[in-house]
Amino acid sequence: MAKKLKRISFALLGIIAAITLLIIGVRAYNDHVYGGEAYRFDAPAYFRDPANLSLYPTNINGVDVRRVDDGAVQGFHLVPREIKHKGTIIVYGGSDGTPNYAQAVDFAKNGYEVLSLFMFGQKNQPKTLARVPLEQFGQALRYVETHAKSPSPLTVMGTSKGAEYALNLTSKYPQINNAILAAPSAYNFNGLDFENYGSSWTWQGKELPYIDIQKTSFGHFIGDMIIPMIAKAPVTYKNAYQAAVDMDENNESKKIPLNTKVNLLIIAG
Structure with missing residues (x-):
């Protein structure tokens, strides 16, 4: 009996060792493939600490950059020295916590007046x-209305969770003329603070109904998200989010309203 248990123990240790070596090999391979020049993205320093305002470069040729600190309005006001287009663009980032600053700079260099604003993480905002x-x-x-040289037409741009935010705004604020939605969602999803769990958004003190990503398919969660993280492979979120929508019997009540006359430009893919 003792010899049998010993053989089983050695067999289990062998299996564990083989799996460990396989994971190490897969991670090394993916490091080589996805860590190469073709996949390298030299992110600006502020991505490492989005709330640190000193990391955002404000010395931009042809553009005056002012810090915005007005209640919950936190970010940057970029004014080209030569404004070429009427109106103002407000840009928001996504779950990365930035105010989509690089996009704002690009707009400003092309002659647009821009506000690059945080949604969270600054003073007078949710943390x-x-x-x-x-x-x-x-x-x-x-x-x-108080500070822009040309307040109208007003365009709002959001990326990812910022697009979710921006689309919600279009049905609440008729002052918005145009909206640019990059990698948007048709639904409201949960917030990304799993210790303070709830909706991403509130309106008039009430949480907006949301799809709960924690109730997604277990297979998609493990196969598309957890295993790739362990293997250092690209993570896919779409299937897990779509499964969460499909599994929610009340998903229609969690769609973002589209009762708006705003001109929409949707960028996805």
Whole structure:
């Protein structure tokens, strides 16, 4: 009996060792493939610490950059020395916590007046992406009306979670003329603070109904997200998010309203 248990133990240790070596090999291979020049992205320093305002370069040729610190309106106001287009663009980032600053700089270099704003993580704002009040945008509107050289037409751009935020704004604020949605969602999803779990957004003090990603398919969660993370392979979120939508019997109530006359430009793929 003791010899049999010993053989089983050695067999299990052999299996564990083989799996460990396989994982090490796969991680090394993926490091080689996805860590090469073709996949390298030299991210700006502020991506390492999005809340650190000193990391955002403000010395930009042909553009005056002002710090915005007005209640919940936190970010940067970029004014080209030669404004070539009427109106103002407000840009928001996504779950990375930045104000989509690089996009704002690009717009400003092309002659647009831009506000690059944080949704969370700054003073007078939620610390994390959870229960962010849509009403913050009302304060941004007042800032535009007071400080922008050309307040109208007003364009709002959001990326990823910022696109979710921006699309919600279009049905609440008729002052918005145009919206650019990059990698958007048709639904409201949960916030990304798993210790303070709830909706990403609130309106008039109430959480917006949301799809709960924690209730997604276990197979998609493990196969598309956890295993790739362990293997240092690209992570796919789409299937897990789509499964969460499909498994929610009340998903129609969690769609973002489209009762708006805003001109929409949707960028996905």
